[in-house]
Amino acid sequence: MTGWTTHEGLAVALPRANVDTDQIIPARFMSASRAEGYGGFLFADLRDGDADFPLDRHPDASVLVAGPNFGSGSSREAAVYALVDAGIRVVVAESFADIFAGNAVNNGLLPAAVRDAAEVLEALGDGTAEASVDLEKGTLTIGGQTHGFDIPDIWRQKLINGWDDIDLTRAHLDDISAYRHRRATDAPWVWAGDGTSSAG
Structure with a gap:
């Protein structure tokens, strides 16, 4: 996964609250292989029969503004x-729902929690606007208006570096190794053997 610090793209509004994961991708598509790509299933039921669906009108949008x-x-x-x-x-x-937000960050997608998102939705209306996101500053600029968003520092680090949870753990391998050695010395009775081979 490629990390990023800033993103610029087209923003589009999806003025719906409580958009759940079954609306995002209906369960019947879950048997498809990820290698085939899941993009074609996005909002399948919401799009069905709606020729005016926002992402169909603006397929190049990369910033989606939605309800709470x-x-x-x-x-x-x-x-x-x-x-x-x-x-x-x-x-x-x-x-955002907590689990969704965690999954998003692990896949390079920013869940930007903006307190005045309703104002952004209203300003966008049925149209689009150029958007700019800065992870380090925690800012989102849409249509010339800048909004702050809240994101835990660990999520910011993962997005910037392109890390998932495993990568984050690997970043601390030296500390983990040092702890193993300390633990083997301070409490050798913890190890199955004499502690030497297990901590080596």
Whole structure:
């Protein structure tokens, strides 16, 4: 996964609250191989029969602005896959479901929690606007208006470096190794043997 610090792209509004993961990718598509790409399944039921669906009108959009509680429902990571495979790099909402937000960060997708997201939705309306996101500053600029967003420092680090949870753990290998050696010396009775081979 490639890390990033800034993103510039087209923003489009999805003025819906409580968009759950089954709306993002319906369960019947879950048997598809990830290698085939999940982007074609994104919002399949919402798009069905709606010729005016925002992402159909603006297929090049990479910043999606939605209502509060985005990503609620089941914990399916495929919901994030569908967004990423469709070219979405940032989702802006007032709030996100916790599991969805964690899955998003692990796949390079920013869940930008913007307190005044409702104002951004209203300003976008049915149209689009150029958007710019700065991870280090924690700012989102849409249509010339700048908004701050909240993101834990560890999430910022993972997005900038392109890390998932395993990569984050690997970044601390020296500390982990040092702890093993200390533990083997201070409490050799913990190890199955004499502690030497296990901590080596």
